[in-house]
Amino acid sequence: MTAQKPAVELTGVSWGPKGRPDILSDISFAVPHGQIMAICGANGAGKSSLLRLIYRHQSPRKGTVRLIGRDIWAMGAPEAARNLAAVLQEQPTDFALTARQIVALGRLPHRRGWGAALSTAGFEDAAIIEGAILRMDLYGMADRAFGTLSGGERQRVMVARALAQQPRVIVLDEPTNHLDIRHQLELLALLKGLGLTVIATLHDLTLAAEFSERVLILRDGRVLADGPPDQALSEATLADAFHVKARIDRTGPSPRFSFQL
Numbered sequence: 001m002t003a004q005k006p007a008v009e010l011t012g013v014s015w016g017p018k019g020r021p022d023i024l025s026d027i028s029f030a031v032p033h034g035q036i037m038a039i040c041g042a043n044g045a046g047k048s049s050l051l052r053l054i055y056r057h058q059s060p061r062k063g064t065v066r067l068i069g070r071d072i073w074a075m076g077a078p079e080a081a082r083n084l085a086a087v088l089q090e091q092p093t094d095f096a097l098t099a100r101q102i103v104a105l106g107r108l109p110h111r112r113g114w115g116a117a118l119s120t121a122g123f124e125d126a127a128i129i130e131g132a133i134l135r136m137d138l139y140g141m142a143d144r145a146f147g148t149l150s151g152g153e154r155q156r157v158m159v160a161r162a163l164a165q166q167p168r169v170i171v172l173d174e175p176t177n178h179l180d181i182r183h184q185l186e187l188l189a190l191l192k193g194l195g196l197t198v199i200a201t202l203h204d205l206t207l208a209a210e211f212s213e214r215v216l217i218l219r220d221g222r223v224l225a226d227g228p229p230d231q232a233l234s235e236a237t238l239a240d241a242f243h244v245k246a247r248i249d250r251t252g253p254s255p256r257f258s259f260q261l
């Protein structure tokens with residue numbers, strides 16, 4: 001029996017904007033199916049740039065990004081979208097659409113005819129859309145225009161759209177931004193319970209330590225540490241990554257981080 005291919009695999013990946021030096025250099029890692037991985041690092045370390053390579057928004061200058069064993073640039077956008085959903089900080093959506101209509105957009109990669117109208121959602125699609133709305137606690141606001149929702153409610157709509165996409169991999173850029181504490185914990189628990197491969201950038205190291213099975217720390221576009229949270233999130237690595245003095249108290253049920261300049 002052959003070993004299962006990783007859900008996401010980067011091999012020798014470098015990237016930089018056109019005509020500019022590399023921002024990400026020589027990045028290699030493989031994420032097995034079902035693993036929850038957090039990406040952490042200082043402002044400008046390259047976290048969002050790395051995610052953009054993973055969700056096929058930009059192509060690597062060197063190296064390969066594989067999704068379920070295949071070069072992501074050898075598959076078309078619809079096939080990539082059937083396997084991977086991204087929840088981003090920018091929300092380039094039409095503010096006049098209702099929450100339900102935005103969630104329904106998650107079904108488009110599964111339709112025959114990529115531009116199929118929203119009104120043609122079949123019975124099965126409608127059930128999946130309603131399931132995602134309920135799961136994200138959006139039932140009471142599903143018919144409201146997206147533009148009238150609060151920041152946290154919009155974030156939950158974008159996660160519901162990703163769930164409706166029924167991907168195998170979900171990639172999230174700072175998913176807990178805008179969420180109150182209860183919705184932060186609920187979202188992370190929900191993501192953990194999906195059984196999907198999850199890759200999320202997180203600024204909150206306590207959430208990263210509690211939520212993820214693996215933490216990848218970037219510094220200046222390179223992998224500084226990659227391992228289980230208690231190994232990757234060490235005082236020495238955090239000092240190096242964030243240029244601060246870091247103390248970690250591991251006497252409680254979860255680590256407590258404190259920092260000084």
Ligand SMILES: Nc1ncnc2c1ncn2[C@@H]1O[C@H](COP(=O)(O)OP(=O)(O)OP(=O)(O)O)[C@@H](O)[C@H]1O
Pocket residue numbers: 017023041042043044045046047048049050
């Ligand atoms: N298209 C681009 N053109 C020029 N510079 C870019 C481009 N994209 C990213 N950068 C630069 O690359 C560096 C990494 O940016 P990136 O957004 O990936 O960092 P980040 O780790 O996500 O930061 P933050 O925590 O602040 O969100 C930054 O210095 C940014 O200004």
